[in-house]
Amino acid sequence: MYQFSYADIQTDSVADAKDRERQLLTRSIDMLAAAAAVGTDTMEAVEALHFTNRVWTAFVEDLGSSDNALPKELRANLISIGLWLLRETEDIRQGRTNNFEGLIEVSQIIRDGIQ
Numbered sequence: 001m002y003q004f005s006y007a008d009i010q011t012d013s014v015a016d017a018k019d020r021e022r023q024l025l026t027r028s029i030d031m032l033a034a035a036a037a038v039g040t041d042t043m044e045a046v047e048a049l050h051f052t053n054r055v056w057t058a059f060v061e062d063l064g065s066s067d068n069a070l071p072k073e074l075r076a077n078l079i080s081i082g083l084w085l086l087r088e089t090e091d092i093r094q095g096r097t098n099n100f101e102g103l104i105e106v107s108q109i110i111r112d113g114i115q
Helices: 006-011 014-038 043-063 072-093 100-113
Strands: none
Touching (some): 014 043, 014 100, 043 100
């Protein structure tokens, strides 16, 4: 299991933190793609959803912090996206949807927008 702590990201330089965020999103995307290929009732899906949930929970927590240097409107938009991703992972886990593609596409857009 891939381990990370958002505290590790916060102590890095901004460039290192952005690189680490891109790496986390890439790992999440790769895991979600593998899960989509084998189905929702698999260990791959459980692990991908759990990892994605942890990543986005950490991101949303950081975005809500007054220490976050991003503009307030961007932070609010990213929090909204993060909350959607968290709801969607739960909906997949509960069998209400199998929208791995939506999670993957949105995560790719966010990852590719980190500069």
